Each structure stands twice: as C-alpha cells, then as structure tokens.
Amino acid sequence: MTEKQYVVFSLGSEEYGLNILKVSEINRLKELEITNVPQTPSYIEGIINLRGDVVPILNLRRRFAIQHKELDKQTRIVVVKIDSKNIGLLVDSVSHVVTFEEEEFSPPPEEMAIDSNYIMGVGKKGKRMVFLLDIDKLLNTSDNLKRGK
Amino acid sequence: MDKFNINDVYYSMFLEETKEQIEKIEQDLLLLENGQGSMETINDIFRMAHSIKGASATMGFEDMERLSHSLENLLSKIRDKEIYIDVNILNLFFKGIDGFKHIHQSLSKGEECLIDLNDLIEEIDQIVESGKNLSKEQILLDDEKASELNSRDDIHDIEDVELELDDHEKELCENIDLGLKLYKIIIVMDSNTKMKAVKAFLIVNNLMGIGDIVATNPIDFEQLSDEDFENLFKIVIATHSEYEEIYKNINSISEIEKIFIKKVRDSKKQVKTPKNVKIVEKQENFNKKKISTIRIDVNKIDKLLNLVGEFIIDKEALNQIGDELKRKYKGDDLIRKLAAMLPHINYIGTELQETVMSTRMLSLEHIFNRFPRMVRDLSQKCEKDINFVIEGKETEIDRGIIEELVDPLTHILRNAIDHGFETIAERKIKQKEEVGTLKLIGKHEENNVVIEIEDDGKGIDIENIKKKVIERNLAREEELQNLSDREIMNYIFEPGFSTAKEVTDISGRGVGLNVVKENISKLNGIIEIKSEKGIGTKFIIKLPLTLAIIQALLIGEGNCTFAIPITSIIETLRLKEDEIGEKIHVVGDFEVFDWRDQAIPIVRIGEYFGASRERTNKKVFIVVVGYSEKRFALIVNKLLGEQEIVIKSMGAFIGRDKLLGNIKGISGVSVLGDGKFAHIVDIASLTRS
Numbered sequence: 001m002t003e004k005q006y007v008v009f010s011l012g013s014e015e016y017g018l019n020i021l022k023v024s025e026i027n028r029l030k031e032l033e034i035t036n037v038p039q040t041p042s043y044i045e046g047i048i049n050l051r052g053d054v055v056p057i058l059n060l061r062r063r064f065a066i067q068h069k070e071l072d073k074q075t076r077i078v079v080v081k082i083d084s085k086n087i088g089l090l091v092d093s094v095s096h097v098v099t100f101e102e103e104e105f106s107p108p109p110e111e112m113a114i115d116s117n118y119i120m121g122v123g124k125k126g127k128r129m130v131f132l133l134d135i136d137k138l139l140n141t142s143d144n145l146k147r148g149k
Numbered sequence: 150m151d152k153f154n155i156n157d158v159y160y161s162m163f164l165e166e167t168k169e170q171i172e173k174i175e176q177d178l179l180l181l182e183n184g185q186g187s188m189e190t191i192n193d194i195f196r197m198a199h200s201i202k203g204a205s206a207t208m209g210f211e212d213m214e215r216l217s218h219s220l221e222n223l224l225s226k227i228r229d230k231e232i233y234i235d236v237n238i239l240n241l242f243f244k245g246i247d248g249f250k251h252i253h254q255s256l257s258k259g260e261e262c263l264i265d266l267n268d269l270i271e272e273i274d275q276i277v278e279s280g281k282n283l284s285k286e287q288i289l290l291d292d293e294k295a296s297e298l299n300s301r302d303d304i305h306d307i308e309d310v311e312l313e314l315d316d317h318e319k320e321l322c323e324n325i326d327l328g329l330k331l332y333k334i335i336i337v338m339d340s341n342t343k344m345k346a347v348k349a350f351l352i353v354n355n356l357m358g359i360g361d362i363v364a365t366n367p368i369d370f371e372q373l374s375d376e377d378f379e380n381l382f383k384i385v386i387a388t389h390s391e392y393e394e395i396y397k398n399i400n401s402i403s404e405i406e407k408i409f410i411k412k413v414r415d416s417k418k419q420v421k422t423p424k425n426v427k428i429v430e431k432q433e434n435f436n437k438k439k440i441s442t443i444r445i446d447v448n449k450i451d452k453l454l455n456l457v458g459e460f461i462i463d464k465e466a467l468n469q470i471g472d473e474l475k476r477k478y479k480g481d482d483l484i485r486k487l488a489a490m491l492p493h494i495n496y497i498g499t500e501l502q503e504t505v506m507s508t509r510m511l512s513l514e515h516i517f518n519r520f521p522r523m524v525r526d527l528s529q530k531c532e533k534d535i536n537f538v539i540e541g542k543e544t545e546i547d548r549g550i551i552e553e554l555v556d557p558l559t560h561i562l563r564n565a566i567d568h569g570f571e572t573i574a575e576r577k578i579k580q581k582e583e584v585g586t587l588k589l590i591g592k593h594e595e596n597n598v599v600i601e602i603e604d605d606g607k608g609i610d611i612e613n614i615k616k617k618v619i620e621r622n623l624a625r626e627e628e629l630q631n632l633s634d635r636e637i638m639n640y641i642f643e644p645g646f647s648t649a650k651e652v653t654d655i656s657g658r659g660v661g662l663n664v665v666k667e668n669i670s671k672l673n674g675i676i677e678i679k680s681e682k683g684i685g686t687k688f689i690i691k692l693p694l695t696l697a698i699i700q701a702l703l704i705g706e707g708n709c710t711f712a713i714p715i716t717s718i719i720e721t722l723r724l725k726e727d728e729i730g731e732k733i734h735v736v737g738d739f740e741v742f743d744w745r746d747q748a749i750p751i752v753r754i755g756e757y758f759g760a761s762r763e764r765t766n767k768k769v770f771i772v773v774v775g776y777s778e779k780r781f782a783l784i785v786n787k788l789l790g791e792q793e794i795v796i797k798s799m800g801a802f803i804g805r806d807k808l809l810g811n812i813k814g815i816s817g818v819s820v821l822g823d824g825k826f827a828h829i830v831d832i833a834s835l836t837r838s
Contacts, residue, residue: 035826036709037818038758040809047799049820052459054797056808087808139808 002102006123008130009078009091012066016091017098017123017130018078024086026094027077045090048077055079057088058139082139098125105132163208164257165444170197171249172518178242179521181234187391188228194242195224201249212266213252219273220245231280233287241276243522244269314413318364318385322414325363329387331414332395336382337407345378346371348402353384355398360388380406385413447548450508457498457505458795461698462820464498465792467491469823502698510545513591513600516555517542520562520589527566534573534584535566544591546598550672550692554600557668560661561602561688562589569606569686579683581605598694603687609680614640621646638678642666670833673714673816675776701794701819702772703827705787706754707761710827712794712819713772717832719780720744720773721788729769742782744773752835753784757814758828761786776832783830794819796829 006017007026027050034046034057043063048055057077061069074093079086105121108131118138123130174197180186198217205213220242226232248266255262276282314322314333322331336352338345349370353362366383367373386395392410399408471491478484517539528535570576570585577583588603611634618624618640629637640646644663669676673693680686693699693716701712702721724732732743733751740751755761763786772783796817802809816831 033825035818037809037812037828038709038760038815039812044809047818047826049824049826052455052797052820054799054818054820054826056799056802058808085802 003099004102005097005099006130006132007078007094008096008098009076009094011060011064011092012069015095015128015130017100017132018080018089018135019132020097022080022082022135023078024081025079027079027088029071029075029077030073032077048088050079050086050088053086055086055088057090059090061090061092063138080135080139082136087139098123098130100125100130100132160208163204164253167201167204167213167249167253170201171246171253173197174242174249175246175522176518178239178246179525182239182525186234189391191224191228195221195228198224210252210256212262213249215270216245216248216252216266219270219277222277223273226277226280232276232282235282235287237282238276241269241273245273314385321363322385322387325361325387329360329389330412331363332386332388332392333411333413334384334386334395334399335409336384336399336405337409338380338382339404339406340380342404343375345375345380345382346373348404349378349382351402352382352399355402356384356386356395359390359394359398360386363387445508450505454505454509457502458698461498461502461793461795464494465821466823467494506547506698509548511548511551512542513544513546513551513598514542516551516558517589517591519555520558523559524562524566524587527563531566531570532572533566533570535570536584536586538586538588539590540588541591544593544598546692546694550598553668553672554692557665557690558589558600558602560665562587564661565602565604565606565686569604571607575607594691598692600690600692601687602690603685605685608682608684608686609638609641609678610682611637614638617646635678638680641678642676673831673833675833698793698795700791701827701829702791703789703794703821704754704770704772704785705789706758706785707763709758709760710789710821710825711754711758711760711785712792712827712829713774713783714829714832715791717774717776718772719775722771722773724769724771726767733769742771742773744780744782747780749773749780749782751782751784754830755786757835774832774835776835781832781835792821794821794827794829 005020007020007023008015008017010016032048032050034048036046037044037056043059045057045059045062048057061067069092071090076091076094077088078091078094079088081087100123104123106124108119108122118134120132120134123132174194177186177190177194177197180190198220202214202217202221205211205217223232223238223241227234227238232238248264248269251264252262314331318333325331334356338348342348349365353365353370356362363385364383365385367378370378370382388395390398392412395410396408399405468491471487474484475488521537521539524535524537565587570587571579571581573583576585582605586603586605588601590599590601590603592599592601614637615626615629618629618637619626623640623643623646642662642665646662666676669690669692675691677689677691678686679689700715702715702718704711704713734741734743734748736748740753741748742751753764755763770785770788772785774781774783796819799809799817803812814831814835815828816834817829818826819829821827
C-alpha cells in the first residue's frame with residue numbers, strides 16, 4: 001500500500017491535487033508583485049522576484065481555458081520545483097493537504113473542464129473528488145505554445 | 150560499488166588531476182609530431198604517464214594502470230634511444246590517450262569502462278619487446294636537430310669555427326652549477342658592421358638576461374676597435390634556456406650574419422647532485438614556490454557572484470534612499486554622515502564585483518587546447534595538409550561563456566577543414582601553398598572578446614549561395630538582387646542550409662552553422678563572416694566579457710521598465726516639438742529617422758512590446774542603437790537614468806519549446822533597487838525584425 005500526500009487547490013468549481021513533493025512553497029499574492037513580460041503566451045501571468053530568483057508565473061485558469069476571474073485575497077501562487085527550477089502556478093485558493101492511497105485512484109473521466117491528458121487520476125474522499133494534476137506533463141511544453149497563441 | 154563513488158573527494162580529485170595530465174600529454178604529443186619536441190618533452194610525458202599509473206593503481210582502475218604501464222615501457226625505450234619516434238609510434242600514443250579519455254569519461258559518470266584495451270596494450274608491448282620501428286621516417290627531436298645542424302658542413306667559409314670548448318673554457322665551466330646547461334655560441338658579424346664592440350656588448354647584455362656568461366672570446370671585446378675586432382665573436386653561456394630562446398635572444402640584434410649554437414653540456418642535476426645538496430635545493434625551491442593558487446568549487450564562486458549581485462541591487466536602493474533623505478532632511482547631521490559613507494560603499498561594491506568577476510575569468514586556452522588534436526585528426530581524415538595556428542589563447546573571458554563556446558568553435562573549425570580547404574591537388578593547380586593555414590585567434594577589443602577563425606581555403610561562393618537560396622525557396626531572385634554580398638552570405642546561418650555537394654560524417658548537413666549562430670546570440674554575441682572566393686573565409690565572433698553585470702540605460706514605458714545595454718547605445722537625443730516633423734518621416738509602413746543625414750529605421754519601444762500606446766507630439770527621446778553595422782532609432786517615453794544592472798537569466802524558460810516561448814527583443818531581466826524587474830532589451834533580435 002503506497003500513500004501519497006497531495007496539496008489541494010481549487011480552480012473554478014473543481015478541486016485539484018498536486019503531489020506535495022513537487023511543491024516548494026505557497027505564497028499569498030499581496031506579498032509578491034507580478035511583472036508582466038511582453039510577447040509571452042497569454043497563460044503566462046508574468047514573473048516574480050522570489051528572494052532574488054526569477055520565477056515565471058503560469059495562470060492555470062487561462063492555461064485550461066477556464067473563465068477569467070479577478071485576482072483576490074484568496075488567490076495563491078503555488079511554487080513547484082521542476083528540474084530544479086522554480087515555476088509558480090496561479091490558483092484560486094489552496095485549501096488543505098490530503099492523503100490518498102493509490103488504490104483509491106480512478107481513471108479521469110473523459111469529459112471534464114480541463115484537458116484530461118494532464119490528469120493522472122482522480123482521488124476520492126467520500127463524495128469529494130480531487131483531480132490529480134500531472135505537473136511534469138503540464139509544464140513539459142511543446143503543446144503549451146499552441147495554447148498560448 | 151564503492152570504487153565508482155563520484156562524490157568521493159579522492160575520486161573527484163583523481164578525475165581532475167588525470168584529466169589535466171591526459172590533456173598535457175596530448176599537447177606534448179602534438180609538439181613532438183610537429184617536430185617541436187625535445188628530450189625534455191619525452192621526460193614530461195614520462196612523468197605524466199607515471200603519475201597516472203600511480204594514481205590509477207591507488208584507485209584500483211586496472212585498465213588505466215595497465216595502459217599507462219605499457220606506455221611507460223615504450224617511453225623508456227625511446228628515452229634510451231632504442232626506438233625512435235615515428236608516425237607509427239605517435240599514433241600508438243594517440244590511441245593510448247584516447248584509451249585514457251574513454252576510461253576517464255566512463256569514470257566521470259561513475260561507470261566502469263567497457264572498452265577492451267587489450268589489443269592496444271598488446272600492440273604497444275610488441276613494439277617495446279621487438280625494439281624496432283615499423284617506419285623509417287624518424288621524427289627528430291629538437292636537440293637532435295640542433296646537433297645535426299651543427300654537424301652540417303655549411304660553415305666552411307669560416308675556417309676556425311670551433312664549437313667545442315677549449316681547455317681554458319673547460320676549466321671555467323667546471324665550477325658551474327650542474328643544473329645549468331652550457332652552450333657555446335659563435336656569432337659571425339656582418340663584416341661591414343660598424344662599432345662591433347657595441348654590438349658585442351649588446352649581445353652579451355641581452356644574454357645576461359637569460360643566463361650567466363662564462364667566457365667570451367675576445368675577452369676584452371668592449372675595448373676593441375673595429376679594425377681589431379674579427380668578425381667572429383664567441384660566447385660560453387650557462388643557462389636553463391633552450392636553443393630557441395638563445396637564438397631569438399641574439400637574433401633580435403641587427404647586422405648579424407650567422408649564429409652557431411651548440412649545447413656542450415646538458416643539465417645533470419637530477420642524476421648527479423649529491424643527496425645532501427639536494428635537500429638544500431628543495432628547501433630553496435619550496436621558498437620560491439609559495440602556494441599562490443587554490444582549487445575552488447565553481448558553485449561557491451557562482452554563489453559569491455549571486456551574493457555580489459544582490460549586494461549591487463541593495464547598493465542601488467541604498468543610494469536612492471540616500472538621495473531622497475538628502476532632499477527631505479537637508480542639513481541634518483546624520484544625513485551628512487550617510488552621504489559621506491555612500492561613495493565608499495559604492496567603491497567597495499564595484500571592487501567586490503570586479504574581483505569576483507575576475508575569479509570567474511578563464512583564459513581561452515581551456516578550450517583552444519582541445520582543438521589541435523581535433524584539427525590533426527580531421528585533416529588526416531580529409532587528406533589535407535593544414536597548418537593550425539593558435540594566437541592569443543591567454544585572452545580571458547567569463548567561464549559561463551567559455552563553456553558555451555566549445556560547440557560553435559568546433560563546428561566552424563570542422564567546416565573549414567572539411568569543405569573550406571581545397572585538396573592538395575586543387576591547391577597546386579591554383580598555385581596556392583600546398584599546406585593550408587587555419588588560424589584561431591583570440592583577442593580583446595574594447596569591452597569585447599573577439600575570436601577569429603580564418604582559413605586560406607576556397608572561400609564562400611556567393612553565386613552558389615544564391616542558387617541554393619532560390620532552390621530552397623528562402624527568397625526570390627529579385628529580392629536577392631537588392632542584397633549586398635554580406636547579406637547574402639548570412640543565409641548560410643539558416644537552418645538546413647548547406648552548399649556542400651555531399652554529406653560526410655564530418656559536415657554538410659547544414660545543421661552546424663545554424664547552431665553556431667543560435668549559441669552565439671544566446672551569449673549576446675555577434676557573428677560575422679568575411680569571405681573572398683579563392684582566398685579564404687574568416688569568421689569573427691564578438692562576445693561580451695561577462696554576462697552577469699552590465700551598465701544600462703533604464704527607460705519607462707507604461708508600467709514597464711526596460712534596460713538598454715550601454716554598449717549598444719550610440720547616441721541619445723531629445724527632439725523638440727518643431728523638430729519632430731523635420732526629423733521623423735513615414736515611408737510606407739515604416740518610420741525612419743534622419744540621423745546624421747542617414748535614414749535609419751525607428752522602433753517605438755512602448756508599442757513594440759505592447760507596453761504603452763501613448764504618443765506625444767511635444768518632445769520625444771530618441772536612443773540611437775547599433776548592432777554590427779546596423780543602426781536603429783528607438784523612440785522612448787521616459788528616460789530613467791543610467792545604472793549598473795545584474796542580469797538574471799531567464800534562459801531556462803525562453804526558447805522555442807520552453808515555457809515562455811520565444812520572446813523577441815528581450816534577452817533577460819534585471820532586478821532593480823526597489824525589487825522590481827526591468828526587461829533587458831535585446832538589440833540584436835530587435836534589429837533583425
């Protein structure tokens with residue numbers, strides 16, 4: 001039996017999970033100023049100065065073509081570490097950490113709000129469904145560009 | 150497996166040391182091959198091979214140990230003159246070096262080397278055992294050549310040339326330190342020379358710079374008049390230097406007809422010095438050779454540089470705060486103290502930055518040294534005779550840049566050898582020298598490092614390129630007619646572009662030059678080609694000294710701040726209301742600026758980057774920038790001042806398949822004093838569009 005912990009965040013009406021081992025920190029928006037970078041794909045919100053490190057911010061709503069929402073107090077930046085580089089994900093809010101056993105996973109439904117390619121599986125706790133995001137695939141990018149243009 | 154633990158201190162030390170030794174042996178071998186080696190070179194190789202053997206035995210890498218052992222045997226036969234050096238022997242050595250390299254490569258990955266070296270070792274052992282050379286063409290060592298030169302009979306016009314020591318000189322030499330070499334020199338002066346005594350004095354004076362003069366003949370040369378001075382002047386010198394140096398030293402003086410040099414005694418220190426003296430010697434050496442360098446993990450220096458970068462940012466912020474405080478609380482005592490301190494902090498910051506940057510500087514030698522071997526192998530493969538000249542390898546450049554230079558330079562050199570040079574037969578027909586010359590030159594120019602690769606091969610055929618361009622549909626014929634030769638030549642940097650008739654395993658696929666260009670522009674560098682059909686081709690690569698901290702002009706557009714590197718700025722101007730119409734013209738879709746009677750294209754920075762759309766008719770700031778021969782006028786909204794900025798690379802995120810995609814016109818970002826970002830404008834890509 002293998003247990004894994006996931007950071008749960010919300011985007012629109014759904015909840016998504018990120019493997020906790022990939023997450024290096026979670027930041028409130030007001031502590032950081034996002035600088036727009038010209039000529040980047042639309043889903044790039046900009047860059048932030050994270051203690052001297054330049055970190056690009058990916059707007060997940062825009063990335064998954066979910067309707068736009070103004071940034072507010074609940075908005076969080078989840079910083080993930082991929083290939084030893086930090087990348088920030090802009091999400092609606094972060095709620096809690098949840099533990100799943102792999103047996104609890106079910107395959108992703110075919111029709112859902114976002115592209116099911118990026119979902120590793122669906123974790124269930126009672127009635128609650130958490131879509132587990134395949135972050136490596138999401139950020140591994142050849143098809144990112146098509147979406148951005 | 151414990152043996153292959155890369156993180157082990159001794160393991161990494163072993164790897165580093167053997168790597169240096171392998172490289173050194175390779176350089177020595179090339180010297181030998183070029184006929185520039187001496188017995189000392191052989192001894193040098195011997196020492197390296199021996200320490201590799203020792204080190205690999207300690208670490209338990211048997212293959213390496215066995216191979217170095219065999220090479221050592223071969224070397225000792227050469228040293229004892231039982232075997233002489235020929236092409237065959239050298240090739241064996243080169244193979245041996247390749248063997249070492251393979252093992253080294255696997256070991257650096259922490260793997261066991263799977264290459265079978267038995268055949269090679271056997272081949273070496275056989276030659277050692279038989280003690281016979283397979284080829285008759287001996288490659289002479291320098292020492293051997295020199296003695297041959299002297300034994301030649303072309304000195305009959307001077308009867309009394311005596312290159313042996315006479316009795317009196319022998320007596321004088323007995324007391325000379327055995328560690329020094331003794332040379333007898335005979336100088337034949339031009340018979341028309343005036344003031345021979347002065348010449349002789351100059352020669353002796355020069356020679357005293359490299360050693361001790363034991364005897365001269367005539368002894369009292371300084372007092373002799375021209376009539377009494379015979380044309381021969383003899384000197385015995387004790388020195389550490391080799392023939393070449395002595396020769397050069399004397400030859401720098403004019404009106405000398407001939408110079409004869411013979412080594413009459415070699416240095417014998419290691420063999421003959423009694424033990425007790427040796428100890429004294431060692432101590433002396435120890436005192437002289439104070440440890441002046443240490444090895445440092447690169448990561449530590451990088452971290453230091455990052456910290457300095459942060460410090461510079463804070464320093465700029467501190468200066469801003471200081472200025473504001475001065476305005477606000479003018480005359481306050483504390484403020485005055487602060488104002489007095491700030492310049493010192495600025496000074497320390499600059500010094501600190503320069504020092505740390507200088508620790509990151511490496512000489513181009515580190516990459517240049519790997520090329521002679523490559524050129525040698527390739528020219529053998531292509532059956533071309535090439536004289537490879539390296540100049541200015543002591544030129545220093547940031548190590549971050551140096552690492553990125555290996556691939557581009559390799560590509561260009563390979564191209565030059567494979568299809569830059571004609572075959573020997575073709576060169577004969579064209580009445581060129583049979584041996585082609587390939588030059589690799591490094592030098593400083595202003596704030597740049599310039600690397601040139603020049604060949605005297607067939608050059609680039611413009612017509613050929615035009616044909617290919619049209620064939621590949623890159624441009625129409627009419628379009629090409631409007632382009633200069635230089636612009637047409639730039640097509641060779643297009644992906645997939647190759648004029649080679651056939652694809653060889655060395656080049657011709659058209660990938661190379663495209664990669665070269667991308668790599669160079671990634672480094673903020675510029676590459677140019679100059680070529681003349683039939684005469685040769687020259688690639689000129691200009692690189693910044695460093696990538697980390699630059700001086701820049703900050704400009705404001707809407708909410709964004711942009712930084713223009715000072716090095717690309719030619720002039721900054723302000724146009725008044727009535728001048729705008731006069732100087733800015735609209736031609737078709739383009740705006741041009743009348744700059745020193747030259748119409749140059751205009752880029753409105755704010756609009757180009759979509760940062761602001763506002764246009765004023767009142768006054769306009771214009772920044773004229775240049776990139777190679779191109780000039781552009783940037784119209785900017787607000788000038789925020791000049792400042793040192795720390796470049797933060799976004800290289801990991803920018804590029805064709807990367808997260809941020811290709812960002813045209815921006816090369817990176819910089820963090821400003823207030824923690825905000827400024828986008829660094831990439832003039833090169835701006836001017837390309």
